Amino acid sequence: MEKKVIVIGTGVAGLASAIRLQHAGYQVEIYEKETMPGGKMYKIEKDGYQFDLGPSIVMMPELYQEVFELAGRDPNDYIPMEKIDPMYSVFFNNNEDGYEISADFIQLMKTLEGFSYEDAQGFLTYLQKIYERFLVAKNHFIQRPFRKATDFYNPYTMWQGLKLKTLGNADRFIGKHITNEHLKQMISFQTLYIGISPLNGPSLYTMIPMIELLYGVWFIKGGMHTMAKSMEQLFFELGGKIYYETPVDHVIIENQKATGVKAGNEEIEADYVMCNADFPYAMKHLVRDPKAKGKYTDKKIDKMKYSCSCFIMYLGMNRKYDGVKNVHNFIFSDDLEDNLKGIFNGDRIADPSFYVYIGSKMDASLAPEGKDGLYILVPVSDLSTANYFWDEETIDYYRTLVIERLKKTAGFENIENDIVSETYMTPLDFASKFNAYNGACFGLRPTLTQSNHLRPQSKAKKCENLYFTGSSTHPGAGVPIVLMSAKIATEELILDDQGEKKAHVSNSSLQGGYV
Template sequence: MPQQKAVIIGAGVAGIATAVRLAAKGYAVEVFEANSYPGGKLAQFEQSGYRFDAGPSLFTMPQYVDELFRLAGKDPRQYFNYRKLDVVCNYFYEDGTQLQAWADTEKFTQEIANKTGEPARAVIKHLANSRDIYDITNHVFLERPLHRLQTYLRWDTLRSVFRLPQIDSMRTMHKANASSFQDERVIQFFDRYATYNGSDPYQAPATLNVIPHLEHHFGAWFPQGGMYSITQSLVKLAEEVGVKFNYNSPIDEVVVINGIAKGVRAKGTNIESDIVISNMDIWFTYKKLLTKHLAWHPQKTLNQERSSSALIFYWGIKKQFPQLDLHNIFFSADYKAEFDHIWQRQNIYYDPTVYLNISSKLKPDDAPTGCENWFVMINVPANNGQDWEQLISTARNNIINKLSRLLGEDINSLIESESILDPRSIESRTSSYKGSIYGTSSNNRFAAFLRHSNASSKVKGLYFCGGSVHPGGGIPLCLLSAKIVSELV
């Protein structure tokens, strides 16, 4: 029997992981990437002697990366290494409070108790609830296709169904957190986890309180070589198992004949295959690659509210700050107002929460001696035609003023190089519709079921992976989408 062929559209982390899994199944796999580099959002660049990871900066659930190497019969440590963080993140509040989110649960709960007065037992109870939500949802909602009947006929699925009231989907995340804690700073701390998938804690279901478990139980990690080493190691693995990568190769069309995916068309040439997997944003997959088949477009899915986007400043800073760590958060004084501006007003609040990542803290050669590479990000709305030049200019000044005030330094005078990424450039570089980072938002209690499935119900042999489809955005979920697709195939 001749070897079956798979074509994958897009070399994002989900596309690469799918390629590895299908090659391990015996497929001849070819990946087509529009950019000149792999990784999608998980990319890197250099400027003026500084190196920056362009996109995701938090690494959790490393076991999903290791699993790919073991699947291919390789030792992951020969390709990819990482270290666990003792402190997950430093938090700075406008009232002067500073919290260290220790990886050790006892130290973490004691830190909150000492700094805020919130009883340690309240935090322990909240984390236990987070664990319970994970135990109920993980094997059903994250590791399996939600759109296949077989998923719901399994005994462990039925057990989870009986426990569904425990996932707390009827309340918002903020209401659940406000009922768990008395101190506003602690409520804000746990509300922040909604932003991990581009959602609003004042609208998103409390089911998202599963996220703290991923960080505080499984830990946060730093890859040796920076975040981009995830991409580099997986590409190397894929190439070793026979995957062929084609860069600067945008796909023009998914070729469908009699309801069956027969390959793709690129640069005027048809590339035949037995199956096609799109790692492209689901919106662009339909709107650009399936334009001849409008009747198959899932309009309700494509019209869903998009997740939030990001505005990122990559600054080369000619000074080192010992009070900062790899991950740092500077909270807004009014969290509700910040999210109202993002989701209702579709603009940027004057006092945004600022996330600051400094990889040179753990990888010193990412910045010149005595300097730091600052990845400075705020959450912003998806692109709906706003005046981004004005929004960016105003936000830049507000961010600099905020960091200068809280750090006691004139930050503007320390910036010696700068690049900017905004929703428009996120869309153009990564084909993420409207610049939304996580596809659709999770501001709906049924969001998990409303995401696009991993296999087409209209086209045989057409599959989907990546952050815009089930189970969602972020590195761990993208890797799980690859696993689901490989099992469906």
């Protein structure tokens, strides 16, 4: 008889876990409080415009494709992708035309040499050093669980850990090789993709721009929500069930063993529970048995460090923005260091850096004919850090700063008069709609003391048959990484249920690469 697994939430990691488990022979049911799949990979629809709600940059496409290949499907039938080149533009106040960052290495080197030959050489040195550390991280840390202390605290693993040289921060590491401040910022800022500042984020996370520059940036037709809808489709094809508008009240735990969930005033039994709700939220609200919480008491959850949050504007424009060359655009403040410090100090930022994404440049169906939609993301403090409240005045404050800055940026000069549709997401919305604890979009901040074996693991330490997946668990945030988290979590479950050989066979698809 098939064993039953309940998955809580249809976020990226929840869907990927459900597909893997259904494919491995389990009877899987997902319970989701919203009306459609994706979690933060949701979409906003208004006045004929469609926007990705959260994630918008596709890196490491192999990991997106793997879950379809595992089930014997051609990913191109589900998530058709196109490589973007140039990958993005970067704008500074004193350079209105911006810099284009190309996926073509020859063009990229010309851009770098435009700063200086010394900085171009320093960039190559940075690439070589971070690539070595990337291979160590990929082979020994990112793709494996830490079930027990000795999985990390053994001579071999600790020796590999020393090779990562994690004590320096990202900004300082880049600065050893590149002296031009603008170029350094163009490379180091990507740590914000996982919600941590390059000023205090471990230097290892400068692997993010390396992955971007070496492997490219991609676009999924229809936007990122296509990935979520396609995973939902595949899960249904494999025989899985999803119950929408059915929030889980709590995990049923008996004698420190998960036996099901309470959802929709009903107790539903299961052999295993896979929780894709944000780990801090889950430990506070869904896991109620004090013994099952283990060290993750309410007090500890509140003391943990959280990633930044986001204020996102979704603007429908009355025309095409042909004067803007690229889909992805980064607009930097005059003082990025002050900007970054302000975010993590809880300040209302006076001169914010932000990101503008125009998905309708790649797929015209995302906006009415002859028009574009602008997605504008401003990194801001999480709710526990912020020294201000999110109200209409705060929204208008950031909206005004963004519009005034864009009016000085090539291609966006008439933005204020072009807006015909407008909506927002604030940290409060991320907290209420997606149970993102403290409104932190990327979950727990990946500090040294909240990474690898020190980050919440897939397998609950003090409760049998309960597993966790998603951005606040190991290995961390970002769509490719949470897809890895789903792989690790399902391998852990299958290992406990069927043993080591079955776990590997049921969850393997590709050889080499990132998997």
